[in-house]
Amino acid sequence: MQQLRLTRTRRAALAGLAGVVAVSLSACAESKRDEAGGGGSGGTMVFGNTGNPKMFDPTFTDEGETYRITRQMLDTLVQNKPGTADLEPSLATKWEPSNDGKTWTFTLKQGVKFSDGTPFNADAVCYNFDRWFKMSGAAAQSQMIYYADVFGGFAKNEGSATGDPVYKNCEAKDPNTAVLNLNKAKGAFPAAFTLPALSIQSPSALKQFGADKVTQSGDSFTYSEYAYKHVTGTGPFKFESWDQGKGEITLVRNDTSTMPAPAKLDKLVFKVIPDENARKQALKAGDIDGYDFPAPADYGLLRKDGDQVLVRPSFNVLYLGINQSGNPKLKDPRVRQALAYGINREQFVKSKLAEGSEVATEFVPKAISGYTDDVTKYPYDPEKAKDLLKQAGASDLSLKFYYPTEVTRPYLPNPADTFTAISQDLKNIGITIQPVAEPWNGGYKDDVQQFGKQDIHLLGWTGDYNDAGNFVGTFFAREKKEFGFANPELFKTLAQADASPAGDQHAKAYQQANKQIMDFLPAVPIAYPSPAIVVDAKIKGVVASPLTDERFNNVTTG
Template identity: 65%
Template sequence: MSVQRRLFATLAASVLAVSLTACATSERGSGGEGGGTFVFGAAGAPKNFDPIFNDDGESFRPARQMYDTLITYKQGSTELEPGLAEKWSSTPDGKVWTFNLRQGVKFHDGTDFDAAAVCANFDRWVNMKGAAAQSQMIYYGDVFEGFTRNEGDASGTPVYKSCQAKDANTAVLTLNKFKGAFPAAFGLTSLSISSPTALKQYDADAVTQSGDSFTYPAYANEHPTGTGPFKFESYDKANGVITLARNDQYWGEKAKVDKLIFKVIPDENARKQELAAGTIDGYDYPSPADYGTLKDQGDQVLIRKPFSVLYVGINTKNNPALRDLRVRQAIAYAIDRDSLVKTKMPEGTQVATQFMPDTVAGYAPDVVAYPHDVNKAKQLLAAAGQQNLTLNFYYPTEVTRPYMPNPADLFSAMSANLAEAGIKVNPVARPWNGGYKDDVQKAGKQDLHLLGWTGDYNDAGNFVGTFFGRPKAEFGQEDPAMYAELQKADSLPDPAGHAAAYQQANRDIMAKYLPAVPILTTGPAIVVKSNVQGVIPSPLTDERFVTVSKS
């Protein structure tokens, strides 16, 4: 999603900086249980504040402070724990899920959270149509595989069937088929529970579309209403400042600060400078090259556990040579992943042997390995008759991703590896939101490209299923056998069988298909000032600031 931020006058910027500095300074001594303000430097502006319509981290960051989900993720891990549901269970076939809900919970507008509210949200999502359905296709569409009207490119019967409020505190969700994503996917920020009253009052589904752009209604922009520890107060778009206030009626542990401010600062160096100046208290994705400097000036560099994968994608559509498995294997042998991890990435990064971290059930420790071996790469290319191969290698600019802190540096190292093996590289740089994603994911113009994924929840399907579970322009030629194998693995409700099937799929992906080359798995950092306590880095980048205080 593109992020556009209007530049504002120098005077306005000065006023904002002074006000935030004064706020931070005046409240430094009032942290702990006593309140204060926590100011976080956001890398981009949110698309809006209705979770179902979003698919990017900068939109989810404020949303997850204002909303709750039925199930949530234990802070600092991918483990599940109760959210709005105190307990949950399913039938053996995984098609019926029963949620025993917390009692006494209120939405921010004072209305009751209950089973009817849960069902109203699920029914809202499945019955969306037109622009509203198109706008929220990414997460809901992927997890539930379509809508009642099969809007957009969804086809067949959606996973969701119905929801029944058995009583005020019990919601029963019925699915048309088992889906391996559950129960973990019930914790997705996209599936946060909104106030049905506010949804109706502020016309939440009145989304309009013009070309590739969407316009969102009052609910999404001005009146987001959840049950979370912070409530929406204001969004100053001109100055890029989002202000949330503590919800004193929150059902759980109350937030320790009175105010939570997100200040949009797209440039990473500018975020670093504002941290040093004290106008913000923290920011995300500091450059690994800055870790030492930040620590030396007394800041806390909190490194997340690895839960992401960077890969080199291979598009077999345009260049017939890439349809030969031996050529794809040669590319894998040519890339020196150990050197990349040691010289280009932050501490904690690991070489990836497959397309998921080793903490996910379904990881196979015995996949075919592709250690750096230039001679092996040359032999495979010769056997395939491709000693003079030239490939268009796309890499993104104007972006920092958790798995790809400096795309240009990574590209340079990999292109040198490929050249050493005799593969000529034609570099093609495109801005991330200015052509790269369209060229790679929609048009499939590239031969090779850099891309990756940070997991949303702990299930194998969220990694290999997301990458290779269906045809994509990103990889070109279709491989029905691979799709069928992944769909079968995802359909098995028995946890042991589910994991075993994904283990075999991982073996086959690396030995028989190799649609891409896994490079590394890493955990990016989040940095905060020395006087900040309670920021718990999440491998899912799912930090909740309810625990944050300042001294």
């Protein structure tokens, strides 16, 4: 069927844009699916991505630009209800823990197939869990950030993972029942089963295209043919192509999908436009139908132009990372406290971030169970910061300050502006700043997280599920090159919180951990930003998510 894109039309500005929002896209003739009663209108949606994906196997990444795409193709056992962080069925229609939390029984949806035509069943679920657990090679394991955070360790730890594994084994009781056995309870379950990194993929395709092959050369990683071209799931779309020269990823409707039904669009195109202003101009020109993370200063103009600016509730944190193994003076808590007192976070949030954003007082957003206001706080006090540096013998402190380029993140709408504001504050208390700018997918994350080349850096986190461990556990539960410290007492506190039963006991354990973290101050929380997504006035069918978990399966042409 020939695709036909329509010229954009402007409509009256929309009001009351919080919560559930619908989107639709460029129209074309009715699809064959319409004739079969599917109710869709066909067409192509073009969405402006803020950066290139790393690749398409979510096992080996923790970054949002990959997940935005893989969420359209892959499903998890449990998912988030659209527009919320609440849980609802996905590939599993029901999940039940044992009394001790060490066994999880999943009743699976029947009649589901992967996009390669092979059946989804309990054997496929167990194959995926065994694949993650038995992954071999230090390079592969080092890239499985989420798996290590959730499951602690592998069958044989070969990379940076040193913990005992949470996972024990998986049993396919019958085609529709998978039983997950754990060595110990985990309070993050069942919420953690929503992680894109735990998406269920086709065992046949994983084996056929050598999905587990990950190689490292210096600071660079290379992945399998599967990861770049053949990712195969049960979702409403399937992979067609990735034109890296044009920065375009094209997905097409997966007509075999019953999750919950085939997509209503014929095609879904992600066009990589790193510069926010260029994304805005592309929307105005009709080259794209929507994009993420519009500049806060543009909200009013976009709305006046008839576009929908959909502000998400804050579910993330921006922080200034501190690598204690980078500069020895950063091991002194007085120096880390000086950094915290020296940053005017109130002014930064007011002048640089969107409506609804707040100053961060800890690493857990207010919406997350486990947040507590009862932590040590570091209000802006440049004179106190200077005095602390003097006490520590660090009045001549010089720091390599890393920040990313060619990307916009929910917690970092303009990396260069953020770097400029924070570095000026630090200069004002006498610190010499050596700026180091690197492309987001051109070495930045590996340099700061895998190799610890920085002294300080900008990074953040958008929550994947409603659990404090997804934030502070991910950051500080074990030794990491990003922060360069060893604190056995803190590691023990976080491990105990992680294993505590869900509910009040779990929340209180993380509240205690948050107090300990803010006393130790391994990094400086800056802000809880409220990011937005913007779409053309004619767009209907997408629900804005606090998790940036927007799915495009229900998008229709207007």
